[in-house]
Amino acid sequence: MSVEALPTTAQVARDRTIERWRRRSRVIRVLRVLGPASIAAILLGLVVSVALNAIKPTAEPSQESNQPIRLIKPHFQGRDGRGRAFVVTAITATRDPQEYQKVYLDHPDLVTDIQGPDPTHITSRSGIFHENTGVLEASGDVRMADSKGVFQTEASVFDTKTGQLSGSGPVHGQGALGQIDATSYGVYDKGDQMEFHGRVHTVLNPKQKPAGR
Structure with a gap:
């Protein structure tokens, strides 16, 4: 019968650290993909907003100041x-x-x-x-x-x-x-x-x- 050695406290801590780094790396990879896409979407929204304001009819100035x-x-x-x-x-x-x-x-x-x-x-x-x-x-x-x-x-x-x-x-x-x-x-x-x-x-x-x- 073989007996497996139990992991030491140091090994457990090291494994947890490695797992955290792996998760962080995955997040960074996702951000690298989504970041430019988000910036592009924001810029596109600004361009559309400016274009809509440019073609929107200008409201006539209020005439309240000229009311008798x-x-x-x-x-x-x-x-x-x-x-x-x-x-x-x-x-x-x-x-x-x-x-x-x-x-x-x-x-x-x-x-x-x-x-x-x-x-x-x-x-x-x-x-x-x-x-x-x-x-x-x-x-x-x-x-x-x-x-x-x-x-x-x-x-x-x-x-x-x-x-x-x-x-x-x-x-x-x-x-x-x-x-x-x-x-x-x-x-x-x-x-x-x-x-x-x-x-x-x-x-x-x-x-x-x-x-x-």
Whole structure:
């Protein structure tokens, strides 16, 4: 009967080391094969991505920066050439995206000399207010009212700096003294001076006599 010698501890360790080296060698051989293939695949993917981006239609730039600015219940305040305060309000206001100082108003309401004893109201269906010049272009059922009377027309231009109001369309005015109609007009110095032109027609109210006479 033969007896096989058992491996020593040193032999076992050596065999394990050899086995590890063999496994590592196999891994290295696999990497040598797959490495270049992986690099080629990555490069191919980059080339395809660049090509797709080159032929993909370019999206149009966002237009949000050019969208008009819309204000709810705006208030524009200032003073005229004599230091009298005025205020312009509206239901809504929309700034012109191309001209920031130009504001489109929905049902504007201009009040001049708001701190004085006889403020003037100018209202209309629509209007354009130029903040840099203080000019209000009112259109559609324009109405100017103060303690002296009421004037109605379809279009007016009011300069808040000088207090001048002018228009080239028909105007109808009514006050304590009577009525007046004309085809064009001008109101200056907050109503202290008025000029009417073209087919001027007036109706004066008779002066009332004091009671008892």
